[in-house]
Each structure stands twice: as C-alpha cells, then as structure tokens.
Amino acid sequence: MIFHSEKQSIHQTFSIFNKTISFLMLMLFISLTGCGSGESNISLGNRTGILYWGNGTEPASLDPHIATGVPEHHIMSSVMEGLVLKDRKSLEPRPGVAESWTISDDGRIYTFKLRDDARWSNGDPHIANDYVWSWWRALQPALGNQYAYMLFPIKNAKRYYDRETEDFGDVGVKALDQRTLQVTLTNPTPYFLQLLDHYSLFPVHQATIEKFGNADQRGTRWSYEGNLVSNGPFKLDEWKINRHITVTRNLHYWDNDNVALNGIVFKPVENTVTEERMFRAGQLHVTSNVPADKISTYRKSNSTELKIAPYLGTYFYRLNIKTPQLQDRRVRRALGMAIDREKLVENITKGGQIPAYTMTPPGTMGYYPTSTLAFDPEGAKNLLSEAGYPNGEGFPAIEILYNTNEGHRKIAVALQEMWKDYLNIDIKLLNQEWKVYLATESAGDYQISRGGWIGDYVDPNNFLDMFLCGGGNNRTGWCNEEYDRLILEVAPSQSSHEERLAVFQQAETMLLDDMPIIPVYTYTSVKLVDSSVENLDGNIMNQAMYKDIYLSPRQ
Amino acid sequence: MYRFALGRLAQAIPVLLIVITVTFFLIHSAPGGPFSADKAVPPEVIKALEEQYNLNQPIWQQYLSYLGDVIQGDFGPSFKYSGRNVNELIAAGLPITAELAFYAMLVALSVGIFAGVGAAMRPNTAQDYIPMTGAMIGICMPSFLLGPLLVLVFGIYLDWLPVSGWGDIPGDKILPSITLGTGYAAYIARLSRGGMLEVLSQDYIRTARAKGLREPIIIIKHALRGGLIPVVAFLGPAFAGLLSGSFVVETIFQIPGLGRFYVQAAFNRDYTLILGMTIFLSTLIILFNLLSDMLAIWLNPKLRQEIKGAN
Numbered sequence: 133m134i135f136h137s138e139k140q141s142i143h144q145t146f147s148i149f150n151k152t153i154s155f156l157m158l159m160l161f162i163s164l165t166g167c168g169s170g171e172s173n174i175s176l177g178n179r180t181g182i183l184y185w186g187n188g189t190e191p192a193s194l195d196p197h198i199a200t201g202v203p204e205h206h207i208m209s210s211v212m213e214g215l216v217l218k219d220r221k222s223l224e225p226r227p228g229v230a231e232s233w234t235i236s237d238d239g240r241i242y243t244f245k246l247r248d249d250a251r252w253s254n255g256d257p258h259i260a261n262d263y264v265w266s267w268w269r270a271l272q273p274a275l276g277n278q279y280a281y282m283l284f285p286i287k288n289a290k291r292y293y294d295r296e297t298e299d300f301g302d303v304g305v306k307a308l309d310q311r312t313l314q315v316t317l318t319n320p321t322p323y324f325l326q327l328l329d330h331y332s333l334f335p336v337h338q339a340t341i342e343k344f345g346n347a348d349q350r351g352t353r354w355s356y357e358g359n360l361v362s363n364g365p366f367k368l369d370e371w372k373i374n375r376h377i378t379v380t381r382n383l384h385y386w387d388n389d390n391v392a393l394n395g396i397v398f399k400p401v402e403n404t405v406t407e408e409r410m411f412r413a414g415q416l417h418v419t420s421n422v423p424a425d426k427i428s429t430y431r432k433s434n435s436t437e438l439k440i441a442p443y444l445g446t447y448f449y450r451l452n453i454k455t456p457q458l459q460d461r462r463v464r465r466a467l468g469m470a471i472d473r474e475k476l477v478e479n480i481t482k483g484g485q486i487p488a489y490t491m492t493p494p495g496t497m498g499y500y501p502t503s504t505l506a507f508d509p510e511g512a513k514n515l516l517s518e519a520g521y522p523n524g525e526g527f528p529a530i531e532i533l534y535n536t537n538e539g540h541r542k543i544a545v546a547l548q549e550m551w552k553d554y555l556n557i558d559i560k561l562l563n564q565e566w567k568v569y570l571a572t573e574s575a576g577d578y579q580i581s582r583g584g585w586i587g588d589y590v591d592p593n594n595f596l597d598m599f600l601c602g603g604g605n606n607r608t609g610w611c612n613e614e615y616d617r618l619i620l621e622v623a624p625s626q627s628s629h630e631e632r633l634a635v636f637q638q639a640e641t642m643l644l645d646d647m648p649i650i651p652v653y654t655y656t657s658v659k660l661v662d663s664s665v666e667n668l669d670g671n672i673m674n675q676a677m678y679k680d681i682y683l684s685p686r687q
Numbered sequence: 688m689y690r691f692a693l694g695r696l697a698q699a700i701p702v703l704l705i706v707i708t709v710t711f712f713l714i715h716s717a718p719g720g721p722f723s724a725d726k727a728v729p730p731e732v733i734k735a736l737e738e739q740y741n742l743n744q745p746i747w748q749q750y751l752s753y754l755g756d757v758i759q760g761d762f763g764p765s766f767k768y769s770g771r772n773v774n775e776l777i778a779a780g781l782p783i784t785a786e787l788a789f790y791a792m793l794v795a796l797s798v799g800i801f802a803g804v805g806a807a808m809r810p811n812t813a814q815d816y817i818p819m820t821g822a823m824i825g826i827c828m829p830s831f832l833l834g835p836l837l838v839l840v841f842g843i844y845l846d847w848l849p850v851s852g853w854g855d856i857p858g859d860k861i862l863p864s865i866t867l868g869t870g871y872a873a874y875i876a877r878l879s880r881g882g883m884l885e886v887l888s889q890d891y892i893r894t895a896r897a898k899g900l901r902e903p904i905i906i907i908k909h910a911l912r913g914g915l916i917p918v919v920a921f922l923g924p925a926f927a928g929l930l931s932g933s934f935v936v937e938t939i940f941q942i943p944g945l946g947r948f949y950v951q952a953a954f955n956r957d958y959t960l961i962l963g964m965t966i967f968l969s970t971l972i973i974l975f976n977l978l979s980d981m982l983a984i985w986l987n988p989k990l991r992q993e994i995k996g997a998n
Binding site for chain 1: 843
C-alpha cells in the first residue's frame, strides 16, 4: 500500500512537473515573440530634447565635497554651477552665478557681484552667504573632503583646515551683502577663477544638508533623488542605481531661457566595448570612451563621429631613485632618451596621443615648455656607458610595475623592447591589481612604475607641485630644495604671468635634467559623438558645457 | 523530512560563520584600503574617513561589531557609495538578477530538455550527435564570447534586438537570457539525455512498447517522469549559479544587477559591500541546495526510505 501511494504521489508530481515545463516554455515563447526594436534613444532624444550620455561608472556620490571622479563631475556640473563658468572652447572664465567681478591691483582680492535672479532649484534665493557656508563645510576635516586643498589659495583656508585657527572669520571669504562676495587670497593666484568652476568650490544648499544630518557628516542622503537642491541649469530627477541618472531642466535657473536641452540621461556603462555597441545601436548620443582597437577602424572610415582632442594629462613613468642602479642621473636620462615616443603613439596607443617630452602638457595656460629631452638612442647609450654600463653590460635587470590593464601592458612591453634594443638592458614586467599597485607605489616598493596625472585646473603649477619633497604624489624619493623654492616661493610672488611661466620653465628643466620621472605622452580624450549633438566642443579639460548643448537631427 | 531540513539548516550556521570570518579577514588583509586613490589622499582625510567607518578600531573589535550587525540583518554602509547602505544596494540589484536568472533558466530548461530527450530517442544517430555536439560547444563557449557574438549578429547586423539594457526597450531581455542560459541548457541537455537513456532501457518501457503504445506517448507519459530526475536535482545549484554568476552577462548587456556590484566592490575594497554580497549569496546557495535536495527526496522513494531508515 505504501508503495502504491508513493507511486501515486510520484505520478502527481510528474504531471505537475510536466505542466510546469509546458507553462515555462509558453512563457518563454511569449517573452521571445513579444519583441520589436522600438524607437532608438537617439531619435527619441532628438525629438524630445533629451541627451543620452555614456558616463563610465555608477557615481559614488553627488556631494561636491565628497565626490572625486570624472562621472561624478559630469553629473554635478550639469546640476550645479560655480561663481564662474568656462568658455566651452577656450576655457576662459565666463560669468556664472556671479555676473561680474573685480580683482584688486595686487591680484589678491576678488569681489564678486552675484545675479539678482540667481535661485536654487527649489526657488530659494541664492545669496553670497551660500558660498561662505559651503566653503566652511568644504574645509571641515571630519567630512574627509579629498579636494579641500583646492580652497587653499584662499587666505587662511589651510590654517583653518589644519586647525591652526578655530575661527572661520579668519578665512578670506566674506559676504559683504546678499549680492556681494569678497574673497581674499594668500598670493595672487592666476588660476583662482578657474578653481571656481571646480566642483569642490560649488555652492551647496545649507537647509537641505542640515535637514538630512550634520554639515560635516558623510553619507547623509541630502544629495539623492528627491532631496538634492542645486543651482545649475538642470536638476536631479531620477537616480536608478547602475541604470541611469536623469536630470531635467531647472526652471529656476537664471539663464533657463538659453538652455536648449530639456534633460540629460547619464548612463553608467563601465565596459567600453558595450558602450561602443550601444552607440552604434543608437542608444547613446555620446560615449565616455572608445575601445583602443576600435579607434583605427573609425579613423580608416574617416568617421565624423570619432572626436579626439588633446587632454590635460600626462602619461609618465616614475623612477624610484632609491633603486641602486637608478640613483645615477645619467642612467635615468638614458632611459628617458631611449624611448621612441612617436612610434609608441602611432603603433601602440593609437588614440592620437601626443609624444610628451615635458611633464606639463604644452599649451597649459599659455605655457609651452622647452625640453632637453629627445629621442636619442646614441646619446642614451653614451650616457649609460659613462655611468659604468658600456653597452648595458653589468646593468642589473629592473622591473616595471603597472596596474593590470591591457593598454598599460602593451606600453610596458614596448618600452621593454626599446630599452633592450637601444640600451641592451633587461627589463622585467610586474602587474598588480589597481589598489595593490597603489599601495606598492605609495610605499616606494618599486623600481619603475607607470603613472598618469590628469590636471584639476589649467596651470603648470598643478603638474609641477607634484614633485615637491615628500609630496603625496611624488612617490619617487626625488627631492630638490631649489625646485621646492621655485614652486612654493618664487613662482607665486611673480607679478606678471610671463615671469611666472619663466619660473615654471626653470623648475621643469630641473625636473627633466634630474629625471625622476619619464614623460611618455600627453593624453587625448577620445569619444564618439552623434552628428545631432551641437556645441559639444573638445577642450583640454574634456569638460562639457551642458547648458550650451543642443540637438539638431539631420535628415 | 522536517528533521532533515532542520538538520541541514543547523549545519548552515557554522558554514555561514566560516564564510563571514574568512571573507572578513581576507578582505581586510588585502593590500590597499577603500580610500586609497590615484591622486594621493592626504593622511588627515584618510584618518577622518577611517574614524567615520570605525576602521581605526582593532580588527577583532571591528569583526565582532560587524558580526553583531549582520545578525540583526544590517550589512552596514557602503564605503564607496556614500550614503547608501549595502542592504539597499542588494535590494536594488536582486530583483533584476533574479529575473535574469529566471529567464535564463527558462531558456536552459526548454532548450536543454528538448535537445536531450530528442537525442535519447535516437541514440547514436544524427539526431543524437548534432544536439550533443551543440551541447558540448554550449558548455565550452564562455558567455563573454557568446554574448558579443549574439549582439553582433542580432543587435547590429540584423538589427532585430536591442544590444543592451534591461526593461528599457522591448525585447532587451532576450539576448542576455539566451547568453546566460546557453551553458546551462547544454548541461541540462546532457543530463536529460543520460537520464532518458537509462529510463528507456527499463522493463516498464519495454512493456509499454509491447502493449503497442505509440512512441510519443511512451516518451511523454512514461519515460519523461523518471528520465528528468537528474535535471531536477541540478535545478537548485543551477539557479544559485545563475544568481551569483551573472556578472559577465550583466557587464556585456549593461544590466543593473547584483553581479556588477560584486566585482566592482572587490576592486574598490568596499569591505561592507563585498561582505554583504558574499553572505547574501552564500545564504542563497545553501538554501537552493537544500531545496533541490528536498525536491529530489520527495521525488525519489528510494532516497526517502534511506532517510527514514537513518532516522
């Protein structure tokens, strides 16, 4: 009997099972057949004035005092605005929230006149004191603001941050009245106006932040969907994790009449291959990048969609000067001279990169540095032999460290071959996962390490002050007091722009003569842009002025 | 049966504890912290951040307080995504990953059973060799190859289906489901072929044939029941595998599921997110394996007898 009832239950089970399978198959057919390509994002966007923007990764935060990355920057610069904007081509300062400003003769006091019609996205008036409060917040150590140093040109800002003074009244920022903001700097800082367009100096809405927690508290929800109040041309509408962030027109924005787009959809697409496919399928107007091996295909077909522009960044190698065989300046110079950069950018990187012979990209604020560095294999060989390694003999093998990435590997392999060919020395390669590589490099536990630096603002100072003695980004062990003096004391005290640039040239030459770093190439920004997108001009900051962009579909 | 389930659940507790402990200490001992970045982060900023996330406490204290939070179901705040907690991130990704896994399972079951049963009906003929060769290719073909291939053909050249997304454009769920399901379909095809071949050689099938029943009736009504037991046993681990292994497909098709967070979290050293995801997925795997075992027992009288005997 037991057997019989069990057999029955098995029978029932299987009839249920069979039915389930039939049901599953039916569902599959329904989901498979119920399809159609539908309208592409581009045609939808062109019709409705919505820009579809490939934005790299999911943003970590939209709090301008916490966020750090490029994807975050794109979104924040669409919903927030500083006192000053940048021209989309030349990056010259243009009036933003401040309709005008004056600079004192000694270049230390800036007085900004704010617009009468400046408003927050909730309609609140936007006043000078908003900046005083925002910059006070940016300088709270507990907040862990990684870009606090961007405010340090302001008088006493660093002292306040370091808690050498407790009184924020000592810091050089005052609201003279509701519409007038006065900023006092320690030194005349020619790039100060540019900093105002960096998100670390964007204003934040005090009432919103205080509603969701303390001002210096990380991780409150004030900058999330439904909460964020901002002052830019757009406002945050929807934030779907890993799916998209949508911003829509901010009706309270002072220049709303001149904003063409109705909104932007930022899509976090980490994988550049996927992103390129989405572009081809009409799902994105603009990509954040282009896979390296696709660039040549687009170039061959003379695609007008491929946009390559010089980018304010330098790809370089750090030489750890504590390594015995790298202690000799001549060896370091020889390594720098034995790199055929033209060949490297043409055959390996292929993204239109520009061979670099200086640390600072040429054209940074009118700075065109001359370099003593050139591709000179014979000279390099002679230097190496002067250093005691004729034809590379007796030179102990050294190791190149890079973070695991196909592009970095190819460059390291190319350098390995060039140094073998021209100098007859052996190079080993070591790749490490990103965070491990960062830890290894910061600890100085390497011999040669690949590095990259993207400028935060357009000024040679941003590239040269990296290599001050013991600087956090130096990491080479190189220290030259005269160099430090030039950067920290001589350059800031120059009265004219030209004199200041001459000091930077002097420092740059010292850096290149000693060669703790080997510049390899100047970055380019590479992206695909649909032909309907207008006013997205390439500039060296790879910065989009979203309020200027409009869409004009071509038939 | 209940005692069996309870026993297995009790075993799950030490397993989970080991998973948590090993993951916790492994991830904390990995070089590089959550706050290191390309541009040097000033030491005072690191200090402020470590204070906020209690990383300045001794490691065992961090471990104990983390364990306390987990027992209360709180996976803590994410380090990378400021202001989001891990529960929230899991809740955002889970429905999407589960839906993807479900559709992939539909693909796997329908294609796999159809091919496997078909092959078993005519063993060692073209009807057997062709689908089984296909299955072998399906098992070997990694999704990072199959996905882009399908996209290239159906998304770009033929322009029939969307190349990415999930629920944004009609039809965008098809290619990811097929990509993820194919490997499992191939496996199910081999399992069902094996199961069916065994059943088809049994006496009761011979009896049915002797009675003069038509072959389709024999297959569907008599053989399928027993022949698919191996497939049922495979369902639990397969579903757990689909949930935890969808990272590649999610990346290729730009799907906002769990997998992308998991891998990114490891690269970012987002301690709480890695731990939260690991604990969550381990729990799922344990549960699905248990469910699948229970289903197998329910289906197989021999196993049930064994358990009764053991008790």
